[in-house]
Amino acid sequence: MSEQKLQSQTVQTTGHAWDGDLQEYNNPLPVWWVYTFYITVLFAIVYWVIYPSWPFGKTWIGGVSNVTYVNSDGQTKTHAWNTRALLMADLNKADAAQKPYFDKVAAMSYAQIAKDPEMSGFILSAGKALFADNCAPCHQAGGQGKLGFFPNLTDDDWLYGGTFDKIHQTITGGRHGYMPTFSEVLSGDQIDQLANYVASLSGIGHDAAKAAAGNTLFHSETAACYYCHGVDAKGRKEIGSANLTDDIWLWANVPGAATAEGKVAAIHNVIASGLNKGVMPAWGGRLSPEQIKVLTVYVHELGGGQ
Amino acid sequence: MNLNFKHEWVETNIGLMVVLTMLAISIGGLVEIAPLFFIDNTIEKVDGVRPYTPLEQRGRDIYQREGCYLCHSQMIRPFRDEKLRYGHYSLAAESQYDHPFQWGSKRTGPDLARVGGKYSNEWHVQHLTAPRSMVPESVMPNYPWLSKTPLDISDITDRMKALREVGVPYSLTDAEYKANVAKFGETVAKQLHIPNAQQSIVEQANFGNYDGDRSGISEMDALVAYLQVLGTMVDFNKYKDDTFVNDR
Numbered sequence A: 001m002s003e004q005k006l007q008s009q010t011v012q013t014t015g016h017a018w019d020g021d022l023q024e025y026n027n028p029l030p031v032w033w034v035y036t037f038y039i040t041v042l043f044a045i046v047y048w049v050i051y052p053s054w055p056f057g058k059t060w061i062g063g064v065s066n067v068t069y070v071n072s073d074g075q076t077k078t079h080a081w082n083t084r085a086l087l088m089a090d091l092n093k094a095d096a097a098q099k100p101y102f103d104k105v106a107a108m109s110y111a112q113i114a115k116d117p118e119m120s121g122f123i124l125s126a127g128k129a130l131f132a133d134n135c136a137p138c139h140q141a142g143g144q145g146k147l148g149f150f151p152n153l154t155d156d157d158w159l160y161g162g163t164f165d166k167i168h169q170t171i172t173g174g175r176h177g178y179m180p181t182f183s184e185v186l187s188g189d190q191i192d193q194l195a196n197y198v199a200s201l202s203g204i205g206h207d208a209a210k211a212a213a214g215n216t217l218f219h220s221e222t223a224a225c226y227y228c229h230g231v232d233a234k235g236r237k238e239i240g241s242a243n244l245t246d247d248i249w250l251w252a253n254v255p256g257a258a259t260a261e262g263k264v265a266a267i268h269n270v271i272a273s274g275l276n277k278g279v280m281p282a283w284g285g286r287l288s289p290e291q292i293k294v295l296t297v298y299v300h301e302l303g304g305g306q
Numbered sequence B: 001m002n003l004n005f006k007h008e009w010v011e012t013n014i015g016l017m018v019v020l021t022m023l024a025i026s027i028g029g030l031v032e033i034a035p036l037f038f039i040d041n042t043i044e045k046v047d048g049v050r051p052y053t054p055l056e057q058r059g060r061d062i063y064q065r066e067g068c069y070l071c072h073s074q075m076i077r078p079f080r081d082e083k084l085r086y087g088h089y090s091l092a093a094e095s096q097y098d099h100p101f102q103w104g105s106k107r108t109g110p111d112l113a114r115v116g117g118k119y120s121n122e123w124h125v126q127h128l129t130a131p132r133s134m135v136p137e138s139v140m141p142n143y144p145w146l147s148k149t150p151l152d153i154s155d156i157t158d159r160m161k162a163l164r165e166v167g168v169p170y171s172l173t174d175a176e177y178k179a180n181v182a183k184f185g186e187t188v189a190k191q192l193h194i195p196n197a198q199q200s201i202v203e204q205a206n207f208g209n210y211d212g213d214r215s216g217i218s219e220m221d222a223l224v225a226y227l228q229v230l231g232t233m234v235d236f237n238k239y240k241d242d243t244f245v246n247d248r
Helices: A002-010 A031-050 A083-107 A110-115 A117-134 A164-173 A188-201 A208-218 A225-229 A260-273 A289-300 B007-012 B014-037 B054-065 B080-086 B121-129 B156-165 B174-184 B186-191 B194-208 B219-229 B243-247
Strands: A066-070 A076-080
Touching: A066 A083, A076 B243, A083 A117, A083 A289, A083 B080, A083 B243, A110 A117, A110 A164, A110 A289, A117 A289, A117 B080, A164 A289, A188 A208, A188 A260, A208 A225, B007 B014, B054 B156, B054 B194, B054 B219, B121 B219, B156 B194, B174 B186, B186 B194, B194 B219
Parallel strands: none
Antiparallel strands: A066 A076
16 A cells, blocks of 8 residues: 555656546656667667668668679679578589589599599489489389389389480480280280280299290280380380399289289289389479489499499 | 647547557558569569469369368478479469468478479379378378369369459450460460360360379369479579579
């Protein structure tokens, strides 16, 4: 009570009364609050001077702060502060650190890169990052691929070829797998014969009589499998047809089948329904030539490079 | 200050207080937003950006229905790490026909602003159906119903008319169609013509066969068509690396 009395003596009220006797003190703002407020006003003014702030007609006031960067033409430019210019400056800094390596990558041939121990260290780290960002979602983190979807990059079986040039071509231009649907052209028995023949090529349990008939059919004009897979059934890398003799499977779920009959049935399915998949996007427009070169060597060195 | 001003007026006049309060709290928004409508470079001048085709737009509707935006942003910021992972930073121009835009800031999954063309259709179908079969460490839910559910295209014209109301240049009249032909070329303009919408969906879905199943048009077709166009409209190889610095 005494405190209230004291206050009523020193602080004025706002001067109006509500409901007869309700009054409101008019205390001054705390000093710390008032000065903090002044400081924020000052901060705002300093900020306006340094950074882009006020709109001005169809443009704005850029502020006195600048960013200097070098663009791809080698011109040094100074621009009012903005995050896009900052990115350019940041990229310049990173380029300066990485440029010697990327210049080397650009200048060296694939054979030279593969032999150079210093370069292989760079390829391993830079390639790993590039592979994880761009390739791993399909080919998986270690490049082991995905049965039924995306080829294994760590073995020495290549649909389109495992040389530096072929890998480079695959990454740059992308790929699109295709095999016609045979269920409309051939009877179920004929496809069964072919499946047994293909199984026999990889040493999988099969019916010898059916396989022999399949062999004839494979090399006949009726099925004409040899057009794409070759007379020796080892595939043709220029069109990406699979080697059928090596017991390495991408489309037919042969490893997943427990019995010999199951394995033949898996092959049967692929022949019957054909394939219009195995699409790899083209990376030519997305990655720089040096990045593609790094990736080419990285994929080549995953284990199966030829 | 007017010496006759009395705070009591505001405190005793609730209508006046409402008006003045709204004025006070809208200042912050107004000074940040309003100038953008008058500044020339807010939307960068860039070639290639067009409204979504009806099929892509339906895919976008499904993207929103399934709440993809809760985990995926569509806004690549101008930082080096984002450029390395996702590609060129997003331009305002690239989302000028998005209503509402999907920029977002929550990234449980990766940014999708430039996911178009990065993976094959087949990957998308498998990944949406069972994400962990493609990316073992993924926490994304399965969306198995997308390829089983036929796409509802019965209300596509209404949907496009609604977007037209908010400024997306889908054409309804001949004059609008001709303006689109001049702006986007005839092939695109045909797809943006509202009376053609259903036919356009059927044609694009059959041609693209996004879900790998030719027996019908599924929601998967639409969603994959949408994902595959994200971030692909502008060809950044046509522009110098610092072209868009001057727009900010």
